[in-house]
Amino acid sequence: MKTRLLAAAVSLLTIGGSAPAPLWAQDATPIRDRGQRGWTHSVVADELDYPWDIVRDGDQLILTEKAGSIVMLGAGGPRRFRLDTSVALRNDGGAGLLGIALAPDFAGTGRAFLYYSYANGTAPLNRVIAAHFDGNAWRETGVLVDAIPGHRLYNGGRIAIGPDGYLYVTTGWTENRARPQDLSSLAGKVLRLALDGTAPADNPFGSSLVYSYGHRNPQGLAWNEAGELFVAEHGQSGLDEINIVRAGGNYGWPAISGDETREGMEPPFLHSGSATWAPAGIAFAGGELLLTALQGRGLYVLDRAGRRLSPVFDTGERYRHVLPVDGDLYVITTNRSPRGQGPSKDRLLRLSRPRERRHAASDPASPSRWPSGRDGPRPSGTSPLSRTALMKRPHRFMRDSLSNLTEFSMIVVS
Numbered sequence: 001m002k003t004r005l006l007a008a009a010v011s012l013l014t015i016g017g018s019a020p021a022p023l024w025a026q027d028a029t030p031i032r033d034r035g036q037r038g039w040t041h042s043v044v045a046d047e048l049d050y051p052w053d054i055v056r057d058g059d060q061l062i063l064t065e066k067a068g069s070i071v072m073l074g075a076g077g078p079r080r081f082r083l084d085t086s087v088a089l090r091n092d093g094g095a096g097l098l099g100i101a102l103a104p105d106f107a108g109t110g111r112a113f114l115y116y117s118y119a120n121g122t123a124p125l126n127r128v129i130a131a132h133f134d135g136n137a138w139r140e141t142g143v144l145v146d147a148i149p150g151h152r153l154y155n156g157g158r159i160a161i162g163p164d165g166y167l168y169v170t171t172g173w174t175e176n177r178a179r180p181q182d183l184s185s186l187a188g189k190v191l192r193l194a195l196d197g198t199a200p201a202d203n204p205f206g207s208s209l210v211y212s213y214g215h216r217n218p219q220g221l222a223w224n225e226a227g228e229l230f231v232a233e234h235g236q237s238g239l240d241e242i243n244i245v246r247a248g249g250n251y252g253w254p255a256i257s258g259d260e261t262r263e264g265m266e267p268p269f270l271h272s273g274s275a276t277w278a279p280a281g282i283a284f285a286g287g288e289l290l291l292t293a294l295q296g297r298g299l300y301v302l303d304r305a306g307r308r309l310s311p312v313f314d315t316g317e318r319y320r321h322v323l324p325v326d327g328d329l330y331v332i333t334t335n336r337s338p339r340g341q342g343p344s345k346d347r348l349l350r351l352s353r354p355r356e357r358r359h360a361a362s363d364p365a366s367p368s369r370w371p372s373g374r375d376g377p378r379p380s381g382t383s384p385l386s387r388t389a390l391m392k393r394p395h396r397f398m399r400d401s402l403s404n405l406t407e408f409s410m411i412v413v414s
């Protein structure tokens, strides 16, 4: 197996082109009709510590961890890099290294964007940076948005490139009732910027980066095939929201929530009532919107016509984000509350549809292991197990190799 897979990697190194968008392989049964028994789960990686975002580049998955690491899972096995930032990262509560988005040309350039927390004196802040991965290290190369107001818990932090090619950023309300309604503050907003950090000419408020406002703590950001932007955000006590966001819209926080209405403010498409989802990541799989819930402990799907969420799958863990790839769903957990202390014992799970997976992971009970073992020190910089000859630059190989990630990881550490 090892020889065959490595040979495949080498033979396809010469294939260029940009990373394909994650495509969902729709089958006859919608996710909302599958039920929990419609999925098998395997553990792609454990020994993760508070992973926050997950993206795909060809055959590899790239995760952020809140303490400031970037984990790459692919041909080199699991590798953990410390992001080299220009100022000290503020890893506190729910603050730290949060969102990641890859430039469309990441495979050739190593260019990416990240959202992280820092401090100016005692003032908690966040920023959006450009970063570069050269095959051996991740480094900050520039600041796109600076001095976004921060907080121990309410930082927003999701970033994604929209169908229009612009970078969208969610920011938190910072427990300040004035900022979300103040168009001169970057807090409690969805921001929209060009990949060089400038405001697109058609942003709704002149030269401002603000795209929409009146948000509390949005952490979910996704577009459907029609180009509609969905944003999920945490409510104060229950009243979590899914919003369909338009340019210039005011989503009401803190003036209104739940079923309250006010002139000039947009009600949520759906709210949780007295229940708490604690919605984190959202993503579309075909036409279906998936939502991961921390407090709600699981993966849910939106029934848009019925205006309700239905459970898809759970393992009793707090789910942070979901990434649909082909016919599989990759889910990261955040099992430690941001109010807690110590490491968060987290996992990357793959949910698969059994009928379509004749070559499912050989032993789902045997997750990959980090080189240092669960109780050992974290590897710093490049893992000693990295296959530097293969990983000098980002690359891709077999389209189906993501489905072999578990086997890869196990081979590398054996």
Ligand SMILES: [Ca+2]
Binding pocket: 214, 241, 251, 252, 253, 256, 257, 266, 267, 268
């Ligand atoms: Ca709202």
